[in-house]
Amino acid sequence: MKIRYRVLGLLIVASIITYVDRICISVAGTSIQEDLGLSLEQWGWVLGAFVVSYGALEIPIGAYCDRVGPRRVLTRIVVTWSLFTALTGVAQSFRQLLVIRFLFGAGEAGAFPSFSAAIMRWFPQTERARAQSAVWMATRLGGALAPLLVIPIQQAYGWRASFFVFGAAGLVWAAAWYFWFRDHPAENPVITKEELAELTPSVEPAGGHAAKLQWSVFKKPTMWWLMAMYYANAWCGFFYLSWMYTFLVRGRGFTPNELLALSWLPFLLGAGANLIGGWASDALVRRHGLKFGRRVVGFCGLAAATGFLALTIFTEHKVWTVVWLALAYGSSDLALPVAWAVCLDVGGKHTGTVTAAMNTAGQAGAFCTTVCFGYLVSAFGTYNAPLVPIAVMSAVGAMAWLQIDATKRVAD
Numbered sequence: 001m002k003i004r005y006r007v008l009g010l011l012i013v014a015s016i017i018t019y020v021d022r023i024c025i026s027v028a029g030t031s032i033q034e035d036l037g038l039s040l041e042q043w044g045w046v047l048g049a050f051v052v053s054y055g056a057l058e059i060p061i062g063a064y065c066d067r068v069g070p071r072r073v074l075t076r077i078v079v080t081w082s083l084f085t086a087l088t089g090v091a092q093s094f095r096q097l098l099v100i101r102f103l104f105g106a107g108e109a110g111a112f113p114s115f116s117a118a119i120m121r122w123f124p125q126t127e128r129a130r131a132q133s134a135v136w137m138a139t140r141l142g143g144a145l146a147p148l149l150v151i152p153i154q155q156a157y158g159w160r161a162s163f164f165v166f167g168a169a170g171l172v173w174a175a176a177w178y179f180w181f182r183d184h185p186a187e188n189p190v191i192t193k194e195e196l197a198e199l200t201p202s203v204e205p206a207g208g209h210a211a212k213l214q215w216s217v218f219k220k221p222t223m224w225w226l227m228a229m230y231y232a233n234a235w236c237g238f239f240y241l242s243w244m245y246t247f248l249v250r251g252r253g254f255t256p257n258e259l260l261a262l263s264w265l266p267f268l269l270g271a272g273a274n275l276i277g278g279w280a281s282d283a284l285v286r287r288h289g290l291k292f293g294r295r296v297v298g299f300c301g302l303a304a305a306t307g308f309l310a311l312t313i314f315t316e317h318k319v320w321t322v323v324w325l326a327l328a329y330g331s332s333d334l335a336l337p338v339a340w341a342v343c344l345d346v347g348g349k350h351t352g353t354v355t356a357a358m359n360t361a362g363q364a365g366a367f368c369t370t371v372c373f374g375y376l377v378s379a380f381g382t383y384n385a386p387l388v389p390i391a392v393m394s395a396v397g398a399m400a401w402l403q404i405d406a407t408k409r410v411a412d
Helices: 003-027 029-036 040-068 070-088 094-108 111-122 125-157 159-180 193-199 215-219 221-242 244-251 256-262 265-288 290-313 318-380 387-401
Strands: none
Touching (some): 003 094, 003 125, 003 159, 003 193, 029 040, 029 159, 040 094, 040 318, 111 125, 215 221, 221 244, 221 265, 221 290, 244 318, 256 318, 265 290, 290 387
């Protein structure tokens, strides 16, 4: 097996762990709210605390990864987020939980820009969307596994135990990554000359003039359209990571057994859609060029998500609710690896900075979803109310894709 595919394998495992750790709190949400006596508004702020610190640190940590490489940066990130995952299980009050989740977000900040920096160093341009699609597919597998793992642990040992279990997994991964991975293919002692020759023409070297944060990337329209698109898309994507389980339990009356039977479906479709989106985009790039190959998949995905979210609003049936939610998530996820591939296309040696900037905008959208959701339910008396702005923002994201040109680099 080629060394770059082993690198991708480690990134896939990390992505699964990341999303199991993230979604653990969402799956256990109703139990935590009842145990700690949290209101819907307070729960929204607990979920939003992660987003605030995560988004605030994305750009500086992404730029730091450009400078020192993903080996050391990802090791620190995974160790930190794993520790705060475990600490979530000891929270005894709203304030304690708020602080721990804020620090959890700070610890995880920069993870996916660092994944992208590793892909940029280890994969040629024609394989990057597929590599990104595998990483994002893995996040959805983590999301699908979360209820299957969390609910049985929660039923047997209580909600706190699940955080202790999942916090340990990241520490094992961090040790393996630090001792095996190298920041550039040429530094790997067992890579073949043939594979190195495949990578050399198109893979950017580490270090060099990428040592300084390039604020000039924000002068380019492509950067702002990427950020606008990802901000809008995050309204949809983060709903599934934060509020979906509460929505199903309190908005559609799901029991724990019904959650166990059906709630994994959106993440399973998301996993498949991530693979399809990345492969389709790379194939279209080879046939029709970079601009069309990236843009068309992104636009079609978010446009379809808008329609399926609208159907969810008008559906009370439990099974059809999950079906429409799954199709909406799958459609949105068609565009996800393409967005990150565009960052590699336009960012070059500053991939960490560009992906971090896009993801920071996404966290702003995620914050709006997490905090506004509870207030909208309280204001309108229905769990359908927050789905309206989520659907609208998906349509906005689709329109933004029509302005994104992956051939226009934002950094030299």
